[in-house]
Amino acid sequence: MTAPVNPLSGPPARRRAGPAALVLLALLAAPLGGCSVFGAPEELRGNRADAELLRDITPGVSSKADVTALLGSPTATSTFDGREWYYISSTTHIRPARTPGIDNxxxxxxxxxxxxxxxxxxxxxxxxxxNIAMSERTTPVPGNDRSLLQALFGNIGRFGPSATTPVGPGAGPGAP
Structure with missing residues (x-):
């Protein structure tokens, strides 16, 4: 038995995907990049104070040294007197082409x-x-509002003698 010259015209055979089919597959799979199947694992950020460790802190009895031994250094302290310690934590996950998502x-x-x-x-x-609304106002800084012509030609005439060039009568290159 002889094999057909053109396999597409003969009995059904397995065909390999061409470059166009691969491009189409990539375009269809691209929106799935944000799905959790393809997402990065969650990351713990900050200093998480576990509930079990918090039970070991007894108000009126535990000291700063005890808290440091149990929870470690605080993430932040109060600004003026240092009598409040803050342990800040969150769980983040990376979202493709976006800022990290924050949970918990x-x-x-x-x-x-x-x-x-x-x-x-x-x-x-x-x-x-x-949520705190951020102010959209900006503080004006003098000297930053320059037109296009000022930006192009602003340095013309600003350059004078350099600090190493002597200035004054008899201070030129041929002076004694």
Missing amino acids: QRVVIVRFDERDIVRGVEQKGEDDMR
């Missing part, structure tokens, strides 16, 4: 009294957060 944000606030003994522990979650 949490802040643990540990308050101390004047003797550096824990006064209280408070947890804040996403429900306690508020």
Whole structure:
């Protein structure tokens, strides 16, 4: 038995995908890049204070040294007196071609009294957060509003003698 010269005209045979089919497949699969199947794993950011560790902190008994031993260094402290420690954490995941997505944000606030003994522990979650509207105004800076001609020709005439060139009578290159 002889093989046909043109396999497409003979009995059905397996065909290989050409470059056009591969391009079409890539275009159809591109929108799936944002799906969780192709997403990056979640990452823990900040200093997460676990609930089990927080139970070991006893208000009125535990000191700053005890809190540091249990939770580690705080993410931030209060600005003026240092009597509040903040442990800020969140879980992030990378979204393709976007900023990281943030999930499960949490802040643990540990308050101390004047003797550096824990006064209280408070947890804040996403429900306690508020969006803050940013101001669109900018502070004007003098000298930055230049026209196109000023930008092109602004340095003409600004260059004078350099600091290494002597200036004055008898200070030229041929002077004694």
